[in-house]
Amino acid sequence: MKYTPQNSAPLDAAARKAVKPVICYPIDSLPAYDASVFAPARESMQLIDEVIIPPRDAKVFDVPAGHFFRIVCPEGPQVGDLNLWNAQNLNERFFSGKTRALHGTHVSTGDHLWSSLPYFRPLATVTWDTLDWYGWDEFGGGVHDVIGTRCDPYTNRLLSGDDYHYCCHSNLTRALAADTGMSLDEAEPYVHDVLNVFMCTGFTRDTKQYFMKASPVRKGDYLEMFAQIDLKGGLSACPGGDCGSKHSSEEAICAPLKVEIYKPAEGSLGNWTAPDISAYSRTHGLK
Template structure:
């Protein structure tokens, strides 16, 4: 068996990729937290909410396994949003504690950092599955038409579209997602596979907002993915759909006293373009 090649993206010591783990460990301590917002997201629905910079957000499975599709934007500039592909390269195709979600160019900075994950110990299963997936993206009514030749209005893409409308965003702002609590991998033919979510009632992920965020979440219409949504064995997975819960908390003030929001990447060039000179 050959050795696994090293990651292509290697950081220099002291770069923004060097996470201050003790700092984020302290943020995972719930002592002194103040809950500012809490809501339950019903099955096959979507909702958007704000997470101020320096706050912690928890997404949990109150009644058992359920996949959620997450979008993230800079609250003040929706052109800056989650860049799933670069996050896969800078972090990994599945994320957990200490990993970050990175934003699009020309900003390229952390949107958030994960501080807790009760499924962290799941690791890699016998089939190569891992949890919290950036490999795939949201289900949508367009691919559903291709695969099933039917219309359905409660795919994750549509749930997210409805969720962001009150914030002045549209379908064009919905982007590739983090599939929270979803277990996925690549099979021997390099094809994407999905497995039943290993989450149980009370499992959660928590992240720290590195800047003012707008988040949107869909409770996937495939529920915990234990029933195929497409293919020869497909049937409506309504029976395995469950709600998700969201909490936004302010950590104890002393924990973030010396913290500052992340800044955009420092590149200040013009991509080789020269400006006209007036004589």
Template sequence: MCKVEAAYRAGPGSKLSVDTDFYNSLKEGGVKRTLVETVKVPMRSGKAWEVPAGHVFRVRVPEGPQVGDFNMWNKHDPRERMWASRTRQMQRAHVSIHDRLWSTLPFLRPMVTIIDDSLAEYGQDAEGGRVHDLLGTRCDPYVNRLLTGEDFDFHCHSNLVRAVLPYGLTEFDVHDVLNIFQCTGLNEDDKYFMKACPAKQGDYLEFFAEIDLLCALSCCPGGDLSVDLWGPEAKDPLSTCHPLEVEIYKLEASALEDWEEPKSAGYAGGHGLSASNVDWEAKKKALPSN
């Protein structure tokens, strides 16, 4: 079977092109880094934190396997936030080293670049599962009510809502997530599946902040997802739950001498408002024939 090319491909000078040598140099052991803060995310809870542009933050597993649902905003303008679906198109459905997480329109710029991943070698397992997915989104009390007829407040959506309230954000600001350490894929019926998290104590995913960020992470109440959350085999997965941690590092200034904060996409058009009477049929007829 021939390989089908991706729809979104980098052209000359494209922002999809990544200076891999630069980002590799930022890994632990490459440049001097100073730990400035450690954020502990308790089991079945959520936390938010700020990261200045040019800093590195690491989401790590301090005890046992655990999935984390991640959100991200421009610290100065929360209308600019992580765009999971466009990132999925421009990068991949499961992200790892050198992939970027992109922001929403009209900004459309990389918010972070992944620089290290202890699970990078996991690849694709025998059932088609991969880690760090953008395929699914957060669990929430609304779908739980829909599926079970019961109310349960401690879902990733609710954890993220509580985490961002002190920063002036609300439920309406919480958005589709990056599922860190989560193993997922599409089955033979093209339906989303989740597997037990393969992360072990000490595993991590590390990001370089391209802009000033507000981040939030939910320590999923589903734990490592080894227990069914819905359906006939469902039971409380409390025994599989563990905490997560986030470490924030400042890099030595010399490491960032040639780095610049990415600019927005810069579309200068008017969405066709001044050209609503374009005769597309005439333009189509004027095209050269194949």
């Protein structure tokens, strides 16, 4: 419930509200996405590895720079929470807030997943999205959001008073710890805000609250990305299943997810090179 106003509207309230919005971060200067650059590589790529993420669990996977990876729905409708790190430096990680500011609340083909400051470069680029037909529904919902943070046991305890140990935050922490040999306490700070793959979300029209609804994802759907640098990924199969009712519980019907990693044929990427860290950082002493 939102607070009701405590102050009367001023005489010029309508005029103040009528001011036209301005896009905060115009992206005209960013290189335009050119699908033809990736087309030869997509046509020639071969599957070299796959990872199955069990329901209400998470796994870590590695993707070399210049490779593609797909997050696949192999069975029933299921959403996933994705973390991405620089495989050689976990301090460089996915920056969902800036990705949202640049590309909007939901991502699809042609959008980049940007890394954290001070590195600030594309970690991955979305190259195919079988759910791109969805667009926006009548409620303002879309698919693959960078709005939500990830379900976590701290918020769950705050709102419900219960402890639930298979939230995506917990799953990702355990998976990263197991992969790196870190303790849970050491791994937890590296777990960050996510790309909610396949999740259908938006903001309510009246109170502007974050909502979720049953995902349109079905068996065989996938979100494909191109790794711009060597990546370590973490993917949690959300305990909310398709997030049509609630998450962080044992009540939802959950299904596995799958990550497929593809290697393109030699030379099929043309003159592609991995992006460097931000020019600002390079000129201000970041090593």
